[in-house]
Amino acid sequence: xxxxxxxxxxxxxxxxxxxxxxxxxxxxxxxxxxxxxxxxxxxxxxxxxxxxxxxxxxxxxxxxxxxxxxxxxxxxxxxxxxxxxxxxxxxxxxxxxxxxxxxxxxxxxxxxxxxxxxxxxxxxxxxxxxxxxxxxxxxxxxxxxxxxxxxxxxxxxxxxxxxxxxxxxxxxxxxxxxxxxxxxxxxxxxxxxxxxxxxxxxxxxxxxxxxxxxxxxxxxxxxxxxxxxxxxxxxxxxxxxxxxxxxxxxxxxxxxxxxxxxxxxxxxxxxxxxxxxxxxxxxxxxxxxxxxxxxxxxxxxxxxxx
Amino acid sequence: xxxxxxxxxxxxxxxxxxxxxxxxxxxxxxxxxxxxxxxxxxxxxxxxxxxxxxxxxxxxxxxxxxxxxxxxxxxxxxxxxxxxxxxxxxxxxxxxxxxxxxxxxxxxxxxxxxxxxxxxxxxxxxxxxxxxxxxxxxxxxxxxxxxxxxxxxxxxxxxxxxxxxxxxxxxxxxxxxxxxxxxxxxxxxxxxxxxxxxxxxxxxxxxxxxxxxxxxxxxxxxxxxxxxxxxxxxxxxxxxxxxxxxxxxxxxxxxxxxxxxxxxxxxxxxxxxxxxxxxxxxxxxxxxxxxxxxxxxxxxxxxxxx
Numbered sequence: 001x002x003x004x005x006x007x008x009x010x011x012x013x014x015x016x017x018x019x020x021x022x023x024x025x026x027x028x029x030x031x032x033x034x035x036x037x038x039x040x041x042x043x044x045x046x047x048x049x050x051x052x053x054x055x056x057x058x059x060x061x062x063x064x065x066x067x068x069x070x071x072x073x074x075x076x077x078x079x080x081x082x083x084x085x086x087x088x089x090x091x092x093x094x095x096x097x098x099x100x101x102x103x104x105x106x107x108x109x110x111x112x113x114x115x116x117x118x119x120x121x122x123x124x125x126x127x128x129x130x131x132x133x134x135x136x137x138x139x140x141x142x143x144x145x146x147x148x149x150x151x152x153x154x155x156x157x158x159x160x161x162x163x164x165x166x167x168x169x170x171x172x173x174x175x176x177x178x179x180x181x182x183x184x185x186x187x188x189x190x191x192x193x194x195x196x197x198x199x200x201x202x203x204x205x206x207x208x209x210x211x212x213x214x215x216x217x218x219x220x221x222x223x224x225x226x227x228x229x230x231x232x233x234x235x236x237x238x239x240x241x242x243x244x245x246x247x248x249x250x251x252x253x254x255x256x257x258x259x260x261x262x263x264x265x266x267x268x269x270x271x272x273x274x275x276x277x278x279x280x281x282x283x284x285x286x287x288x289x290x291x292x293x294x295x296x297x298x299x300x301x302x303x304x305x306x
Numbered sequence: 307x308x309x310x311x312x313x314x315x316x317x318x319x320x321x322x323x324x325x326x327x328x329x330x331x332x333x334x335x336x337x338x339x340x341x342x343x344x345x346x347x348x349x350x351x352x353x354x355x356x357x358x359x360x361x362x363x364x365x366x367x368x369x370x371x372x373x374x375x376x377x378x379x380x381x382x383x384x385x386x387x388x389x390x391x392x393x394x395x396x397x398x399x400x401x402x403x404x405x406x407x408x409x410x411x412x413x414x415x416x417x418x419x420x421x422x423x424x425x426x427x428x429x430x431x432x433x434x435x436x437x438x439x440x441x442x443x444x445x446x447x448x449x450x451x452x453x454x455x456x457x458x459x460x461x462x463x464x465x466x467x468x469x470x471x472x473x474x475x476x477x478x479x480x481x482x483x484x485x486x487x488x489x490x491x492x493x494x495x496x497x498x499x500x501x502x503x504x505x506x507x508x509x510x511x512x513x514x515x516x517x518x519x520x521x522x523x524x525x526x527x528x529x530x531x532x533x534x535x536x537x538x539x540x541x542x543x544x545x546x547x548x549x550x551x552x553x554x555x556x557x558x559x560x561x562x563x564x565x566x567x568x569x570x571x572x573x574x575x576x577x578x579x580x581x582x583x584x585x586x587x588x589x590x591x592x593x594x595x596x597x598x599x600x601x602x603x604x605x606x607x608x609x610x611x612x
Contacts, residue, residue, distance in 0.1 A: 003426050006400070010407045016420040020387070029422035031387055031439075034340040040422060042348075042389040042437045049428045081326070081337055083348040085435055094312070101316045114322040116335035116346060120309050122355045124430035129391055131348045131437035133337070 044129035061103025076179025087123025158237030159220025350435035367409025382485025393429025464543030465526025
């Protein structure tokens, strides 16, 4: 049973009242609160799982909050308040914890987020769990794509493990801008890898066609492939590497050109690429100069290299 | 450095904007949200720290949520939405996790709380962290007591370790009722023990006098003392044992009698005791038939048994 299956099973048939607009299963919960939409998210990172013990502590603090911010970004929301839960143990020095907090505070300040409390508890591995609140005029969920929609992705993909995963900038401003200016049908942030996260936008009724030649492959992914020719190809890395923390979204293809133009003026330093479209055929199809390939539904270890 | 000192140091000089009515250092954060007050709390329990590996899994689920509910209760609030973070590992069976969730769901249903999402992550010790939102018309904080106020406590104290800590009922209804009907000056829920938590209501300007003969000592604390005559006396247990999850609060002494009368009619099955008063003399003074004792400021190991 995968993590997603387990959560899906545990949170199935949860009774929620009509103030819950979006419950378990999206980037954030969306809650009706007066005439506003409140976004509510929690995310934890654990030493040995999400970062190595030799990672710089301020970057660990940054990463913990930035991951949760990325989920608010994926709904087009504005983050506002967070609580920090820290799992530590007597072997962790106070100076280390203070540097972790420096990273947290700097990231919070950069995004106008108030740190409104926290607790520490004893844990074998150093752990940071962030609870984050945000607001949205109209939250963008993972559902809502329709066949014909263009699929876009921000930034560059793959090879995050070398550096990006500890110092990425969550696309909060971009998410807000997209939600405000365009008819975005669905959006998600890339944490598990494009091929995996893209499925969250799809259903048994709709699929997608991805043009592998259009994928914005990162320099890091190219270098990793160069250093290890028997490893992943850069395109496979862009499809399957985790922790990109970029935005993946769909919108009616008629807006693709105007989106591109407006984006270039607003965010000239950040790439935005149309990588494919939503189709009536379920699943993910990869397309390149040589033809079309079907992406295995259940796992990416078995993917045929394009 | 104690946990409280560490958190105080980390959260000192946090920049927060004017939507933060109460930040770090109270039972919950209090956030201005439109014309409502939003309560925001996170609390984690860890195997080996907050429960033994042989504890019934549904009770672990209950405890995780009930602890956070107790903090909402301490502010006179109404809980509404929660997120569950679960730290687990391959040795934990799915059946165990499902039973934990049963306990969570039942507790949530009993208090009209929506479970709106969750995540799982890998952790060495089984861990549940709960993020909880609530609302309040006017949240009651830990500050606000003045000399002369009567100090009350709900329920019975001490010996929680034998059973109570896994199956207590958070005093949500009582907290709301108190906030609505009486001029409560300050309130806190008892998690670290009366003598420790009471200090959170005090300052360098005000102290308290506690009448040890009035302390509502639990049956469990009496039995523990009977079984182990060289251990804590029942009164010392009531003063220093943790995890009572009862409400401790102060209000003007002129309302003490009317509170008692109204309480008996509303909550006939739950004890409410006046245990002392707020004084101009700082610190905690214990009073019994034999005289007055000063409670050591820095530790309860060294307390003179009354």
